[in-house]
Amino acid sequence: MLYAMASTHRAGYGNGRCEELSRWAADFLLKHLWDEKNGGWVWIADRRGVATVTAKVGYGQVFGLYAFSEYFMATSDERGRITANRTFDAIRNHMVDPKNGGFFELFHPDWRLERPGKYGGDRKSMDVHMHAMEALTSFYEMTGDPSHKERLLEVIDLIISRMLDPNFGTGYIQFTPDFRPLPAIMFAVDLGRDAKPVDGLARPLNSTSYGHNVEFAWLLLHAADVLGQPRDTYREVVRKIFDHCASYGIDWEVGGVFVEGPQNEPTQLTEKQFWQQAEALVGMLDAYAMFGDEKYWNAFCNVHAFVFKRFVHLPGGGEWFERLARDGTPIDDALGHGWKICYHTMRSMVQCTKRLRALSERAA
Numbered sequence: 417m418l419y420a421m422a423s424t425h426r427a428g429y430g431n432g433r434c435e436e437l438s439r440w441a442a443d444f445l446l447k448h449l450w451d452e453k454n455g456g457w458v459w460i461a462d463r464r465g466v467a468t469v470t471a472k473v474g475y476g477q478v479f480g481l482y483a484f485s486e487y488f489m490a491t492s493d494e495r496g497r498i499t500a501n502r503t504f505d506a507i508r509n510h511m512v513d514p515k516n517g518g519f520f521e522l523f524h525p526d527w528r529l530e531r532p533g534k535y536g537g538d539r540k541s542m543d544v545h546m547h548a549m550e551a552l553t554s555f556y557e558m559t560g561d562p563s564h565k566e567r568l569l570e571v572i573d574l575i576i577s578r579m580l581d582p583n584f585g586t587g588y589i590q591f592t593p594d595f596r597p598l599p600a601i602m603f604a605v606d607l608g609r610d611a612k613p614v615d616g617l618a619r620p621l622n623s624t625s626y627g628h629n630v631e632f633a634w635l636l637l638h639a640a641d642v643l644g645q646p647r648d649t650y651r652e653v654v655r656k657i658f659d660h661c662a663s664y665g666i667d668w669e670v671g672g673v674f675v676e677g678p679q680n681e682p683t684q685l686t687e688k689q690f691w692q693q694a695e696a697l698v699g700m701l702d703a704y705a706m707f708g709d710e711k712y713w714n715a716f717c718n719v720h721a722f723v724f725k726r727f728v729h730l731p732g733g734g735e736w737f738e739r740l741a742r743d744g745t746p747i748d749d750a751l752g753h754g755w756k757i758c759y760h761t762m763r764s765m766v767q768c769t770k771r772l773r774a775l776s777e778r779a780a
Contacts, residue, residue: 418438419482419483420757421435421437422487422489423763424763425438426486426490427770435491442487450499456472457476457503471522471530471605472522472525473523474507474523477503477506478550478551479547481503481504484499485558486554489557497558500558508567516595517570519540519545521539521540521541521544522535522536535603536604538592539598540590540591540593542588542590543589543628546587546632549568549632553568568643579595585629585655585657586657586679588621598621599618626665626676627691628695630695630696633657634702636653637706651706660679662703662711662712662715664682664683670744672688672719673688674686686741687739687742688727688740690737693719693723693736693764696715697720697723698768700712701716702771729751735752
């Protein structure tokens with residue numbers, strides 16, 4: 417929420433209301449969720465600010481870095497810069513794997529690594545590394561520090577060289593500490609709403625997330641912009657991802673993008689979730705702008721039409737439903753809860769507007 421409001425204010429929306437809400441979010445986080453004793457962010461608190469899950473979760477740490485970096489750039493509130501630096505120090509001191517590189521992700525409150533198996537202490541994920549790249553991009557944009565640039569480049573290289581399938585370019589979901597792909601399992605940590613883990617139940621090894629893949633691709637291109645690199649530096653990396661999503665992820669018959677599926681064949685899982693739609697919209701616009709292939713524009717139009725016909729709650733709202741059946745019938749009509757907020761939806765609309773304006777100007 418802090419990221420969503422800060423970045424949207426920074427983009428010029430909200431007439432000051434987004435800035436006000438971002439300050440409110442920053443106040444709450446700093447008062448209730450920063451661990452003054454051990455450093456880093458507590459995972460879950462209730463609405464009064466009482467911590468209910470005190471574990472240290474890598475996902476929460478990197479989003480703390482992302483959010484407070486954006487917050488400082490949006491508001492110039494010095495607390496944002498200070499907190500982003502403190503968060504970076506916690507990540508560097510506790511999450512980094514000095515032997516194999518990358519980040520461990522699940523810890524006890526005092527930063528002792530969690531148990532193996534369903535507790536996740538012996539696994540790494542593309543998810544957290546992708547969001548670390550995303551966070552380090554904003555952090556480096558904020559600081560301009562050459563050492564932060566190096567950390568960002570290291571994460572990019574690690575993801576590309578160790579976490580993507582060399583044939584399809586798509587991401588594996590989970591890994592051993594030395595980055596051998598593993599069938600993905602659900603962890604025992606409380607995620608606020610997700611289904612509880614089932615022992616022994618794992619996704620097939622070749623399962624991949626269309627939404628995460630495309631999100632990684634457009635975030636990688638944005639990182640290149642912030643780093644001052646030509647986007648063509650990653651041309652073939654992102655082309656494989658965009659092509660895979662267009663071939664297997666987009667539902668060309670009904671509309672929208674599926675949640676996940678095999679790397680090399682159509683998915684049998686035909687439900688659709690809100691956040692994959694949001695990321696596919698941005699990614700397909702980047703693909704079209706970069707390669708000029710009409711299939712990417714058609715993919716954008718396909719998902720856009722499905723989102724505004726089926727996902728967006730109108731009239732009287734604007735937020736998106738959580739999850740739909742293939743035909744657009746709501747399976748879960750929640751507009752918000754502890755694990756579903758406006759990060760994906762607001763960011764998608766801000767980024768799509770930016771890209772559509774650029775495409776319009778280029779065509780004029």
